[in-house]
């Protein structure tokens with residue numbers, strides 16, 4: 106079959122450019138809402154034995170665009186996923202075409218060097234000095250997502266702190282980490298994957314702003330020890346998922362130093378605040394962490410998935426998966442050389458995500474990313490102020506990050522199931538209208554609306570319209 110790649114490439118590039126233009130202009134629904142069963146029934150055709158040809162490609166790419174959640178639409182204020190910088194998608198296409206899987210140097214030579222440069226830059230922005238005379242240079246790897254990244258960092262923590270070679274010999278005693286009750290669920294999952302069971306991740310009670318504090322850490326450590334668990338470290342969240350609260354890293358780091366514990370910062374969403382000019386204080390002390398996970402597909406505007414796992418002592422980057430696979434690596438007994446990075450990730454082959462990050466950092470400059478995080482953070486603070494000025498909405502918290510939970514409470518409607526159901530219905534109505542995409546979340550058993558402002562195209566006016574849209578969805582529902 107003749108698939109004219111050049112003409113397809115032109116057609117698809119035009120289609121994508123049109124999609125972005127129209128989405129940015131606010132055309133069409135943000136989310137064309139479909140019932141899953143109806144959608145599955147509409148797409149039940151069997152695959153043909155004889156291909157439909159290039160027309161199927163353009164048609165189906167169109168169909169996917171039509172049915173997708175339009176993240177570039179200014180009304181997209183939903184999940185914590187980057188609104189990709191459009192040019193980054195073109196770099197991704199070139200990565201896909203080359204398919205240099207990076208498991209070994211020869212399967213991604215420049216890609217590997219670019220990964221090193223990206224990782225060095227990120228480590229530097231955390232405040233880790235590559236020329237430090239006080240210790241070994243930082244290092245790290247890119248991996249597919251924060252969940253894989255946190256598992257990698259915790260495996261390295263275990264290997265560094267267990268006091269014996271757990272990778273080879275298995276566990277000798279029940280190990281635990283302390284982790285905020287607000288932490289992302291992937292931390293608990295990573296702990297269970299490591300075989301530490303349900304009591305491996307000990308939840309630490311947070312303060313009234315859902316952040317770790319000294320009292321909670323002290324109590325959790327005592328309880329863990331009384332329970333016969335050996336605690337080896339603490340995971341701090343930068344920031345938490347539900348409301349985007351940043352744990353005070355300096356306080357956690359002091360606690361860790363006092364008790365000889367290791368500190369991992371889950372900065373999947375919020376490590377990008379290290380680039381901020383106006384809000385860097387949120388991650389003050391992050392340079393004291395032993396390891397940090399930092400997603401590029403959240404606040405750095407790159408396509409999913411793309412995550413850095415960074416280690417202050419770079420040697421730990423080789424300890425997470427301390428196994429030898431000599432047929433893959435050019436080892437000489439001293440551990441694999443820096444360019445064999447496959448031994449440091451969960452994956453064997455991986456996408457060359459380094460290229461996209463490297464190219465965008467060169468093309469846009471590092472200031473762009475500082476400005477990006479500040480813009481989104483400032484807009485969220487403005488939105489919270491806007492909500493305070495209304496009589497019928499209330500915010501659950503002051504925003505630390507670009508996440509805000511709030512609810513509609515007309516006439517001071519009493520808390521309870523009716524108020525919760527009111528939020529769910531408002532959300533459904535507004536999402537089905539296509540004007541906005543926002544989500545909902547549970548906080549202390551109550552239902553709240555939740556926005557994450559990810560799109561630099563979302564303006565103050567868009568957010569004012571969101572409140573109007575929610576408000577005008579209300580009367581039809583409550584009959585008020």
Ligand SMILES: *Cc1c(COP(=O)(O)O)cnc(C)c1O
Nearest residue numbers: 250251252289344371373374400
């Ligand atoms: C998003 C997120 C994760 C999970 O990362 P993925 O890249 O989605 O796997 C973990 N921790 C935090 C704090 C997050 O925000």
